[in-house]
Amino acid sequence: MTLPFDLRALRVFLAVADHGGFTRAARELHLAQSAVSQTVATLESRLELTLFHRHERRITLTPEGDLLRDKARALLEQADAVHLAMREVHGLVKGEVRIGIPSMLGSYYFPPVLMGFKARHPGIRLTVVEAGTRRLQRMIADGELDLGVIISAPELATLEQHELLSEEMVVCVPRDHRFATRRRVTAEDVFNEPLVLFQDGYFHREFVDRLAGELGRQPQIAFQSNLIALTKAIVRQGFGITTFLRRVVTEEDLAAVPLDPPAWLDLSLAWSRGAYLSRAESAFVDFVLEHRAQL
Numbered sequence: 001m002t003l004p005f006d007l008r009a010l011r012v013f014l015a016v017a018d019h020g021g022f023t024r025a026a027r028e029l030h031l032a033q034s035a036v037s038q039t040v041a042t043l044e045s046r047l048e049l050t051l052f053h054r055h056e057r058r059i060t061l062t063p064e065g066d067l068l069r070d071k072a073r074a075l076l077e078q079a080d081a082v083h084l085a086m087r088e089v090h091g092l093v094k095g096e097v098r099i100g101i102p103s104m105l106g107s108y109y110f111p112p113v114l115m116g117f118k119a120r121h122p123g124i125r126l127t128v129v130e131a132g133t134r135r136l137q138r139m140i141a142d143g144e145l146d147l148g149v150i151i152s153a154p155e156l157a158t159l160e161q162h163e164l165l166s167e168e169m170v171v172c173v174p175r176d177h178r179f180a181t182r183r184r185v186t187a188e189d190v191f192n193e194p195l196v197l198f199q200d201g202y203f204h205r206e207f208v209d210r211l212a213g214e215l216g217r218q219p220q221i222a223f224q225s226n227l228i229a230l231t232k233a234i235v236r237q238g239f240g241i242t243t244f245l246r247r248v249v250t251e252e253d254l255a256a257v258p259l260d261p262p263a264w265l266d267l268s269l270a271w272s273r274g275a276y277l278s279r280a281e282s283a284f285v286d287f288v289l290e291h292r293a294q295l
Helices: 008-020 020-028 033-047 065-087 105-106 111-120 133-141 201-213 226-235 279-290
Strands: 052-054 058-061 098-103 123-132 147-151 161-175 194-197 218-223 240-243 254-272
Touching: 008 020, 008 033, 008 065, 052 194, 058 065, 098 105, 098 111, 098 133, 105 123, 105 226, 105 240, 111 123, 111 279, 133 147, 133 201, 133 254, 147 161, 147 201, 147 279, 161 226, 161 279, 194 201, 194 226, 194 240, 201 240, 201 254, 218 226, 226 240, 226 254, 254 279
Parallel strands: 098 123, 098 147, 194 218
Antiparallel strands: 052 058, 147 254, 161 240, 161 254
């Protein structure tokens, strides 16, 4: 069977659809606008379908074009994966790993493992993206990241997950705070205080919101910041308290107080279920799982 399209035509079509016009697509593809327009027109002719509504100043996808966009994107991702696999067989690439890590883990847990992997595989480029776990899940699903560290979520059947570590969440207060001398504090105690919290989408914030929901409380949010150093400075000055993973609280003028009952978070290394892992990505997964005891 002869197909009415090829991968090049689909790439041109996707560029037009994603950029909303022939001119911007041509600029992105480094092609003449006439070549882009002709490729799309030929594709429409061969498919016997109209893929774009052509307005005076803009274009929009027809329902048929919208369907083709989703199918074409999936097909091209598979084609790129096959191409990479074949190139790796011949050793023509050194490889790249794109991994997403929440800021607390990236700053306090992962540097030794990342450096150890780089020392073993100096030719592999590591691209590390900091984001909240919810955004990391979306980026993995959209193909923007190969791997990500997330809160373990067995209910997410779309992700392959391998447990990395379980870590205690503690309350972080100044040394002169009345909680600092306690052996434990309850969540009710915490919600009677002004809080410094990460923004929505971070596991730190989800943890606090979940506790609040269980108790029917509304957190008193004094500050929102995704910057760990700034959050610590705010806590140090007495403008609020927060929660951190235990290892994050290392300063002598800050105290890490356990919750009552204790609260633990399970964290996993995840990637799209069924996705092709390149040799570089597989090597990274094997290395991290081999050294997870060091996290």
